[in-house]
Amino acid sequence: MAVTRTFSIIKPDATRRNLTGAITKMLEDAGLRVVASKRIQMTKEQAEGFYAVHAERPFFNDLVSFMISGPVVVQVLEGEDAVKANRDVMGATNPADAADGTIRKTFAESIEANSAHGSDSDENAAIEIAYFFKPEEIVG
Ligand code: ADP
Ligand code: MG
Numbered sequence: 001m002a003v004t005r006t007f008s009i010i011k012p013d014a015t016r017r018n019l020t021g022a023i024t025k026m027l028e029d030a031g032l033r034v035v036a037s038k039r040i041q042m043t044k045e046q047a048e049g050f051y052a053v054h055a056e057r058p059f060f061n062d063l064v065s066f067m068i069s070g071p072v073v074v075q076v077l078e079g080e081d082a083v084k085a086n087r088d089v090m091g092a093t094n095p096a097d098a099a100d101g102t103i104r105k106t107f108a109e110s111i112e113a114n115s116a117h118g119s120d121s122d123e124n125a126a127i128e129i130a131y132f133f134k135p136e137e138i139v140g
Pocket of ligand 1: 059063092111112116118120
């Protein structure tokens with residue numbers, strides 16, 4: 001399996017509860033390395049663009065409002081099969097369905113306020129990384 005990159009967001013429910021370090025440690029313990037990281041306040045336009053694939057879903061407007069309700073930490077993670085490693089440690093979208101020991105089982109408040117985002121494919125990881133980071137901001 002190759003070393004690849006994925007894109008992560010520590011969501012506003014988690015930054016509000018001062019969980020940036022705790023979540024990052026779980027990512028690192030899962031074999032992922034933070035090769036870029038910045039704390040930002042997303043604009044409405046940025047959040048709408050990022051989640052454009054969900055634009056027709058009933059929860060879209062709430063999701064955008066939630067994602068701009070406070071700061072987020074956007075990260076590029078690197079490791080063996082990074083997309084899968086990240087999604088495994090993140091757990092299911094709904095914390096009620098997430099396995100013990102996952103980020104969402106441990107920290108999520110709800111299916112919406114679920115503490116972390118992780119890309120779902122290598123292709124989307126590349127798109128999402130480029131949405132938030134310039135190449136020179138990523139130092140592996
Ligand atoms: P994931 O983040 O696990 O890849 P999705 O891509 O399906 O999940 O959804 C993106 C985000 O939208 C979720 O992480 C969650 O914050 C929110 N979301 C998903 N499904 C719902 C829902 N049924 N109700 C409210 N928010 C949701
Ligand atoms: Mg998704």
